[in-house]
Amino acid sequence: MPTALILGAASDMAVAxxxxxxxxxxxxxxxxxxxxxxxxxxxxxxxxxxxxxxLHEFNATAFDTHRSFFDSxxxxxxxxxxxxxxxGDNEKALADWLQASIIINTNYTGAVSILNIIAEFYAxxxxxxxxxxxxxxxxxGRQSNFLYGSAKAGYxxxxxxxxxxxxxxGVHVVSVLPGxxxxxxxxxxxxxxxxxxxxxxxxxxVYDAVVKKKNVVYVKWFWxxxxxxxxxxxxxxxxxxxx
Amino acid sequence: xxxxxANWGNFPKMDSEVKSFSYDEQLGELxxxxxxxxxxxxxxxxxxASLADKTIxxxxxxxxxxxxxxxxxxxxxxxxTLDKILEVIVPKGWFLPVTPGTKxxxxxxxxxxDVHGKNHHVxxxxxxxIIEMEVMLADGSVLTCSPSEYVDLFEATCGGMGLTGMITRxxxxxxxxxxxxxxxxxxxxxxLEELIQFFEEYKEYTYSMAWIDCLTKGEEFGRGILxxxxxxxxxxxxxxxxxxxxxxxxxxxxxxxxxLPSWILNTLTVKIFNFLYYxxxxxxxxxxxxxxxxxxxxxxxxxxxxxxxxxxxxxQYQFVLPLASKQGLIDILKRISDEGLGSFLAVLKVFGHQExxxxxxxxxxxxxxxxxxxxxxxxxxxxxxxxxxQYGGRLYMSKDARxxxxxxxxxxxxxxxxxxxxxKYNPAGKLSSMQSDRLLLTGKT
Numbered sequence: 001m002p003t004a005l006i007l008g009a010a011s012d013m014a015v016a017x018x019x020x021x022x023x024x025x026x027x028x029x030x031x032x033x034x035x036x037x038x039x040x041x042x043x044x045x046x047x048x049x050x051x052x053x054x055l056h057e058f059n060a061t062a063f064d065t066h067r068s069f070f071d072s073x074x075x076x077x078x079x080x081x082x083x084x085x086x087x088g089d090n091e092k093a094l095a096d097w098l099q100a101s102i103i104i105n106t107n108y109t110g111a112v113s114i115l116n117i118i119a120e121f122y123a124x125x126x127x128x129x130x131x132x133x134x135x136x137x138x139x140x141g142r143q144s145n146f147l148y149g150s151a152k153a154g155y156x157x158x159x160x161x162x163x164x165x166x167x168x169x170g171v172h173v174v175s176v177l178p179g180x181x182x183x184x185x186x187x188x189x190x191x192x193x194x195x196x197x198x199x200x201x202x203x204x205x206v207y208d209a210v211v212k213k214k215n216v217v218y219v220k221w222f223w224x225x226x227x228x229x230x231x232x233x234x235x236x237x238x239x240x241x242x243x
Numbered sequence: 244x245x246x247x248x249a250n251w252g253n254f255p256k257m258d259s260e261v262k263s264f265s266y267d268e269q270l271g272e273l274x275x276x277x278x279x280x281x282x283x284x285x286x287x288x289x290x291x292a293s294l295a296d297k298t299i300x301x302x303x304x305x306x307x308x309x310x311x312x313x314x315x316x317x318x319x320x321x322x323x324t325l326d327k328i329l330e331v332i333v334p335k336g337w338f339l340p341v342t343p344g345t346k347x348x349x350x351x352x353x354x355x356x357d358v359h360g361k362n363h364h365v366x367x368x369x370x371x372x373i374i375e376m377e378v379m380l381a382d383g384s385v386l387t388c389s390p391s392e393y394v395d396l397f398e399a400t401c402g403g404m405g406l407t408g409m410i411t412r413x414x415x416x417x418x419x420x421x422x423x424x425x426x427x428x429x430x431x432x433x434x435l436e437e438l439i440q441f442f443e444e445y446k447e448y449t450y451s452m453a454w455i456d457c458l459t460k461g462e463e464f465g466r467g468i469l470x471x472x473x474x475x476x477x478x479x480x481x482x483x484x485x486x487x488x489x490x491x492x493x494x495x496x497x498x499x500x501x502x503l504p505s506w507i508l509n510t511l512t513v514k515i516f517n518f519l520y521y522x523x524x525x526x527x528x529x530x531x532x533x534x535x536x537x538x539x540x541x542x543x544x545x546x547x548x549x550x551x552x553x554x555x556x557x558x559q560y561q562f563v564l565p566l567a568s569k570q571g572l573i574d575i576l577k578r579i580s581d582e583g584l585g586s587f588l589a590v591l592k593v594f595g596h597q598e599x600x601x602x603x604x605x606x607x608x609x610x611x612x613x614x615x616x617x618x619x620x621x622x623x624x625x626x627x628x629x630x631x632x633q634y635g636g637r638l639y640m641s642k643d644a645r646x647x648x649x650x651x652x653x654x655x656x657x658x659x660x661x662x663x664x665x666x667k668y669n670p671a672g673k674l675s676s677m678q679s680d681r682l683l684l685t686g687k688t
Binding site: 010012015037040041043044047048184187188189190 | 244261262263264265266267268269303306307308309310320330331
C-alpha cells in the first residue's frame with residue numbers, strides 16, 4: 001500500500017485530497033497544527049476505506065522542526081502533497097510586518113523549507129512524487145492580494161525549478177493552480193459558479209496529475225486561458241485596473 | 244454573504260447567512276459568536292423548520308467516529324447523511340434501525356425530527372435506537388445525553404427541531420441483515436376499508452406502508468396498494484442476487500432538470516397518475532425480492548423531484564390520528580376528494596405505540612399528502628387541522644410550513660414541558676427558526 005503525506009491536512013481542500021487518496025488505496029499521513037482535531041477524519045478514512053491513517057504534528061512556519069518532523073515519519077511517503085497556505089488580509093499585512101511575514105512564511109518559506117528536505121530524500125531514493133498546491137494569484141500581482149500572490153509566485157517558480165532539478169533524478173513534481181474553490185475561506189465571497197471548483201474536484205485533479213505525472217494543472221480548464229489572457233495585458237494598462 | 248435557501252418543499256424561501264464548520268472549535272466559535280441561528284443539515288425537512296436568517300450548516304461536519312461491526316454500533320458526526328452511512332454499513336451486514344423515505348437526510352436531522360419509517364409499529368422511531376449523543380448548547384458548552392443521562396435534554400432534543408442545541412455526535416444501534424434485499428409483497432385494496440383491514444392482517448411484517456388514491460369516490464373510495472416487506476434471508480435470494488448478497492445499491496441516475504410549470508399538476512393529471520399507478524399492478528397480490536433501494540427510497544432515484552411541483556413549491560401535510568379515530572381519516576379523505584385537491588404522493592401507515600416528549604409518532608393512522616402551493620390552499624389546510632384536532636390527532640413539524648400555534652398546543656400534550664426544557668438549555672432563544680418563531684416556541688413571543 002503506497003503512502004501519501006498531506007502537509008497542512010486540516011483545510012477543506014486537504015481533507016478532500018486525503019479522502020481521494022485513501023479511496024484509491026493509499027495509506028495517509030495527515031500533518032497539521034493541532035493534529036488532534038483530525039482524529040474524526042482519521043477514524044472516518046480508516047473505516048470507509050480500510051486505510052491506514054496516522055496523525056502528525058506539523059507547523060509550516062516552525063522551520064527548525066521540519067527536519068525532525070520528516071525524520072519521524074515511518075514509512076516515508078511515496079507521494080507528498082503540500083497543501084498549506086494562508087490568504088491573510090492584504091491591507092493589514094501592508095501595515096503590519098508580522099501579518100506580512102506570516103503570509104510569506106506560510107506560502108513560500110515554509111513550503112521551501114519542508115520540500116527541500118523531502119526533495120533531498122526523494123533524490124537520493126531516485127523516486128517519489130511531490131505535488132504543490134500553489135495559486136493562480138501567483139501568476140500576476142494584483143492590488144487586492146499581492147502579498148499572498150507574490151509568495152505564491154515564488155512558490156510556483158520554486159516548484160517549476162524543483163521539477164526541472166528532480167526530473168533528472170527520477171522524481172516528479174506537480175504544480176497545482178486551483179483557481180476559485182468553495183471552502184470555508186471563501187464562504188463569505190460571492191464566487192462565479194462556473195469558475196469555482198469543489199474541493200473534491202481539486203482532489204480528483206491532484207490525484208490524476210500525480211498518477212499521470214502531469215506538470216502544471218488547473219482544476220477548471222479555462223483558468224489556464226484566463227490567466228494567459230491576464231498575463232498578456234500590457235503593464236501600462238494592467239496597473240490602472242482594479243483587480 | 245446571504246444565500247437564498249429553502250427546504251424540500253421549496254416553500255417558504257428565505258435569505259440566510261450560512262456558516263459551515265469541520266472542527267469542534269470552529270463550531271464553538273460560531274455558536275458563541277452569533278446572537279441567533281438554527282442548525283441546518285441537508286434541508287430535507289419540508290417547511291421552515293431549518294430556516295432562519297442565520298444558519299449553521301453541519302454538512303461539512305460529517306465524519307464517522309466508530310463502527311463496531313461485531314455488535315452493530317455506529318457513531319458519527321451530525322452532518323453525515325444516511326446514504327453515506329448505508330454505503331459503509333450495508334456491505335458489512337448492517338442496516339439503519341429506522342429510515343425515512345429518503346436517505347438524503349443527515350444523522351442530526353434524523354434526531355431533530357425523530358424520523359420514523361415503514362417499521363414504526365415494530366421498531367419505533369429513530370430516537371429509540373440512540374445510545375447517546377452530544378449536544379452543544381447555546382453558550383458553547385457541550386453535554387453528553389442519553390436515555391439515562393441529562394434525560395430532559397435527550398428527550399427534548401429527539402424531535403425537538405434543533406431548539407435545544409446543536410447535535411454534534413450521535414451513537415446508535417444498527418440492525419443486523421443477512422442480505423441487502425427485501426422480500427416484499429404488494430396488495431391491492433379496493434377501498435379504504437380493505438386497506439385498513441390489510442394493515443391489521445399484515446401487522447406482523449416489519450415494514451409496511453400504503454399508497455392511497457385520494458381522488459376516488461363511492462365504492463372505490465380510498466383504494467390503494469399496501470406494500471409490506473422483510474429483510475430477505477440468504478436462501479430467499481435468486482442465484483444472481485446471491486453472488487453479492489450485501490450489495491450497496493449505489494447512486495441515483497436521473498435528475499429532475501428544472502421546475503415544472505405549476506399548472507401541470509391538476510386534478511386530471513393526478514387522476515391519470517393514480518389510475519396508472521393503481522392499474523400497473525395487474526394482480527391482486529405481487530410478491531418478489533427487490534433491492535432495498537427501490538423499496539425504501541423510490542423517490543431518491545430522481546434527484547430534485549420536488550421541482551415537479553413548480554417554483555412556488557409545495558407543502559406536505561402529515562398528520563396522525565389515534566386508532567379509534569378511523570372516521571377522522573375518512574372525513575379528511577372525503578374533504579380532499581370533494582375539494583378536488585389530489586396528491587401524487589399520498590402515503591398511509593399505521594404507527595405503533597410510542598412514549599415521547601415531542602416526537603410526532605403516536606399509535607394510530609398517519610397520512611402524508613403533498614399539495615402544491617396555490618391560492619386558497621392554506622385556508623383549506625386550516626379546515627383539515629380542525630378535523631385532525633377534533634379526532635385527537637396532530638401534525639408533523641418536519642413537514643409543516645403553515646400551522647397555527649394553537650394547533651401545535653392542542654396536538655402535543657407535553658408541549659409546555661418541552662418549552663420549559665428548551666428554555667432551560669436555550670434561555671435566550673439563541674437557537675430559533677422561522678418555524679419556532681411562528682409556533683411561538685422561541686423568541687419573539
